[in-house]
Amino acid sequence: MKKLYTWGGKFSNRNITVYDLVKNKGKKKYIQTTATNSDESSAAMEAGFDMILCKSPNISEVRKGAPDLFLTATIDLALFPLKDDVLREAFNSLKNGADQIYTARGPHIVEYLSKEDIPVMCHLGLVPRKSSWKGGLRAVGKTVEEAMKLYDDFKTMESAGALSAECEIIASNVMDEIYKKTNLIISSLGSGMSGDIIYLFQNDICGEHNDIPKHASAFGNLLKLKQNLYNERVNSLKKYKEAVENQSFPTADTTIKMSDKDFEKFKSKI
Numbered sequence: 001m002k003k004l005y006t007w008g009g010k011f012s013n014r015n016i017t018v019y020d021l022v023k024n025k026g027k028k029k030y031i032q033t034t035a036t037n038s039d040e041s042s043a044a045m046e047a048g049f050d051m052i053l054c055k056s057p058n059i060s061e062v063r064k065g066a067p068d069l070f071l072t073a074t075i076d077l078a079l080f081p082l083k084d085d086v087l088r089e090a091f092n093s094l095k096n097g098a099d100q101i102y103t104a105r106g107p108h109i110v111e112y113l114s115k116e117d118i119p120v121m122c123h124l125g126l127v128p129r130k131s132s133w134k135g136g137l138r139a140v141g142k143t144v145e146e147a148m149k150l151y152d153d154f155k156t157m158e159s160a161g162a163l164s165a166e167c168e169i170i171a172s173n174v175m176d177e178i179y180k181k182t183n184l185i186i187s188s189l190g191s192g193m194s195g196d197i198i199y200l201f202q203n204d205i206c207g208e209h210n211d212i213p214k215h216a217s218a219f220g221n222l223l224k225l226k227q228n229l230y231n232e233r234v235n236s237l238k239k240y241k242e243a244v245e246n247q248s249f250p251t252a253d254t255t256i257k258m259s260d261k262d263f264e265k266f267k268s269k270i
Contacts, residue, residue, distance in 0.1 A: 001068060007094035014099065016050060016070040018119045018163065021185050025196055032072075032187060032199040038065030040202055045069055051197065056089055059096040072121055073098035077105070077129050083112050090118050100163065104129060107160035114161025122162040122184075124153055125170040125191060141174040150174065154182045166199070167191045169215050190215025 001013045002020075016030070032051035035041035036058060042065030044052050053072040054062040062071065073093035080086045090101045090113055100119040103109055104127050113120045125140045134140065141147040150170065157165060164185035167175060172192030179186055179194040188195025190213070200216050203209060207218030208226070243249035258266065 006097065007091070008096065012097075013068045014070060015068055018099070021164070021196065025183075025185060029195070030197045032197050033202045033205060035062045035065070035202060037061055041065035041069070044202065053102065053199075056093045056098070059093060059098055063097045070099050071097060072100040072102050074102040083109055087112060087116070094118065102166065107156050110157055110162050111160040114163075119163045120161065121164040121166055121187065122157045123166045123168065124150065124157065125168040127168070139169045139171060141171040147171070147174045151178055151181070154178055154184060158182060158184055164197075167195065
């Protein structure tokens with residue numbers, strides 16, 4: 001655990017620093033997942049994860065569950081359209097406890113942030129919100145032309161000052177080759193093992209829905225537990241409704257009565 005002084009002007013502990021990521025590139029693989037609340041971040045910490053990622057408005061809540069884990073804050077693509085909006089939210093996120101800023105914006109935004117010494121994670125490969133440009137949600141880098149364009153994008157982001165890149169659904173052999181030729185810290189989301197960080201969404205890992213994407217795997221079945229929980233909720237409500245209708249509820253044990261003496265006085269007064 002390292003001692004540091006945060007952008008918010010507070011002494012804090014961190015399991016990993018930006019310095020560690022740079023120093024350990026190619027030597028160590030980190031494991032990362034998402035968190036939307038303190039329960040999820042606490043679970044990731046207890047499970048031994050190295051890093052978590054959350055949306056910028058959720059930082060304070062997520063930090064409650066994992067105060068010391070390296071945290072990347074994602075700045076929403078649509079909510080912060082202007083470059084000054086992004087810069088402002090980046091500073092706000094760092095003040096609130098983020099260690100790195102993620103943006104799916106272009107190299108001009110990455111450069112704008114990096115000039116302020118902000119650790120920036122860019123997004124390369126499939127960017128789901130921009131998937132219309134790719135013809136839909138699909139793997140990237142399966143042709144020579146597309147792989148070369150991707151390599152150029154890596155070099156452009158590197159030149160813009162990005163610290164790292166979320167690499168989503170890039171052909172694994174192409175990712176292998178690019179990894180050898182980039183200084184970016186690579187976070188692999190469905191792009192094979194050539195990553196400094198191996199990353200999956202927590203709801204995919206825990207099996208919280210039916211449509212697990214091809215690049216992910218479910219290692220649990222929270223969906224079944226949620227369905228059981230929902231069924232138990234419905235059954236409980238039905239039983240309550242039936243009890244009210246057949247007048248078996250409320251019962252004497254769940255109601256309060258005035259003493260007989262005071263009740264007689266009350267009746268005489270009204």
